[in-house]
Amino acid sequence: IIYKRGFINRHTVEMNMDKVAGVDVDQSILGRMLDYGTIHVLGTGGAQTSMGGIEHLHRIADPLALRNAITAK
Numbered sequence: 001i002i003y004k005r006g007f008i009n010r011h012t013v014e015m016n017m018d019k020v021a022g023v024d025v026d027q028s029i030l031g032r033m034l035d036y037g038t039i040h041v042l043g044t045g046g047a048q049t050s051m052g053g054i055e056h057l058h059r060i061a062d063p064l065a066l067r068n069a070i071t072a073k
Contacts, residue, residue, distance in 0.1 A: 001041060001070060003057050013055055019043045023067045037063035041070070 001020070003013045021044045027037035039057040060066055 003055065015041060015043055015055065017070070019045075020070060023070050025063045025067050027063065035063075036061050039063050039066060 001013075001015045001017065005011045020041060022042040024040040024042070025037050026040070031037045036059055039060050041055045041057065043055070
């Protein structure tokens, strides 16, 4: 999974698919109507950091489809 954010200042997060322990989706009512939300990718490992913890992917279009693609392995 590669997540890139920013146009001038770039922030990139990478996580191997075999390191994903779970995926959660948060959507507000407006997010459900407009089909966007936040995805929380839980990695294997103890600490909740970008390496082995939880990554939050904000304002993702069609988050349920992305969750299904990640968990389909």
